[in-house]
Amino acid sequence: MEPIVQLKNLSKTIKGKQIIDQLTLDLYPGQITGFLGPNGAGKTTTIRMMTGLMHPTAGEVIIDGQSLTEHYEEAISKVGVIVENPEMYKFMSGYKNLLHFARMHKNVSKERINEVVRQVGLENRINEKVSTYSLGMRQRLGLAQALLHHPKFLILDEPTNGLDPAGIREFRQYLRQIAENEGVSVFVSSHLLSEIELMCDRIAIIQNGRLIDLREMNQDTATVYYVEATPTVEASAVLDELSISYKVNGSGLELDVEKQQIPAIVTTLVNRNIHVYAVQPKQQTLEDQFLEMTGGGQIAEANTK
Template identity: 35%
Template sequence: MENELVLDVKNISKKRGKTPILNNVNFSIRKGEVCGFVGRNGAGKTTLMKIITSMLFPDKGEIVICGKKLKVEREKALQNIGAVIETPEMYGYLTGRQNLNYIASMLKNITKDEIEEAIRYSNLGTKIDEKVKKYSLGMKQRLGLAQALMGNISLLILDEPTNGLDPIGVVELKNTINTLVRKKGVSVFISSHILSEIENICTKVVFINQGKIIDIQKIGEESKTNNLKNIFIKTNLPEKASEIIKNIPDIRLLKVENNGIAILVNTDVCDITKILISLHDKRINVEGFSEIKQNLEDKFIKMMEDNNNE
């Protein structure tokens, strides 16, 4: 079913000593969704991923994976997950293939065909038969991905998966994720510091700051703040224009530049045409105007600023 929940994170809290790491975290991921997890270092991203994979235990809250409660049905819940968290640990004296065969021998019902399929998804090519001690960080990341994909998983968890990957490797990872979603209906939960990568790969993004979820946004769809528009008005009198803008309700002056001004407008209550007329009436020549589209990095920076000012 398209809308079935693959991951449900309910009221998760975690402290390290007396320091809160996660504070009442709630969100869910549905089948076929690629969900980005964005936040500063120390925001709690890796801690939450370790809780979902049962590497850590929460102080409060519940994790449900494919309908199985992690606390009471741990083995059945974890059968649905593949994960690469931090740098994958492998046996350096074995080849990549030998590592995968050894891991498969400890898991249930992993076939030779499933191992070979996982190797194809990793894009390691002939390197799979070289000893892991010769691997670069990027190659270890690829081998970790192959390990995570062995078996019939429903959720793939990737913590900073592009570490050590060259630009071609990043493109291959994106293609692999797209193939997994399209052909197998796998859901993906992925964290990264490179926000342009998250924006290109994900269908939605969960933003976290100081252990709290501060926003969840769909990528490529109208967000809940779509009535707020960033507009750049081009004029040869930017300082004079900025003084007039300051006196118009429901408009926020963002920046004054040599060739114009940037403003934030609530289009539900303020018509852009009225702004242009107000400038024209004060004999300010408007040479043009355009909407400034915010990328994920812009949104993230603004959220962090707004959140820290609360």
């Protein structure tokens, strides 16, 4: 599958300070990619360069095969953006806001406006003034506005700020439908790690302006497995014989092993008349992984390179 967006050795230096350092990343249609990093890591600078609001010192942004620097209008026409809480004309209805934004793009018909209104579930309130909308409804209207021109790439910077749990879940469902049904590549920057974990297909983690990790969210990261087995003392003795690293945890044992070793270990335990009741991976949460990779997630130190 060809990427919709390519960041190629993207770098940015401001007043002699390296903010972004040779960032390379491909973004694909139909995928939601989370963009994470500690405060000061360079997330906002990256997004500004991806939207043409800031020129890179080196490298380039390619959108649907076109350089954002050399062919700005053509490239940016494929992009939709929501930055935190979208600003709307509150004295106008939701529909008139969309009509106004539609005039900024070519060939956005009234049928398309009605289509995105249905997509974000605002049919019953679209003709009411935005001043009467809840924050969640304004977010949905902002999403509709970003989708008007059939973008292939959608950038969201802290899109669920201020939303309650129901609103966050609703917004997440809309994004998933848009990615899967229309093949849009969605790029989400957020500090809500639990939400990123539920929303995204993969995550890119940046620190000190460098990409330090890129992983699929369904990737099996477990190397510790919890085995509930009795008698525990005898089970421990068997693991000692097998030179398996473990520690006792309650009525079970935590084994530091690879997944493919588990069947042989369980078979050996059972053959020694040890009762095995459960085996389950001890997964790290995204928060655990993030803090481990970024050294605690503190504000990034200045890069003196």
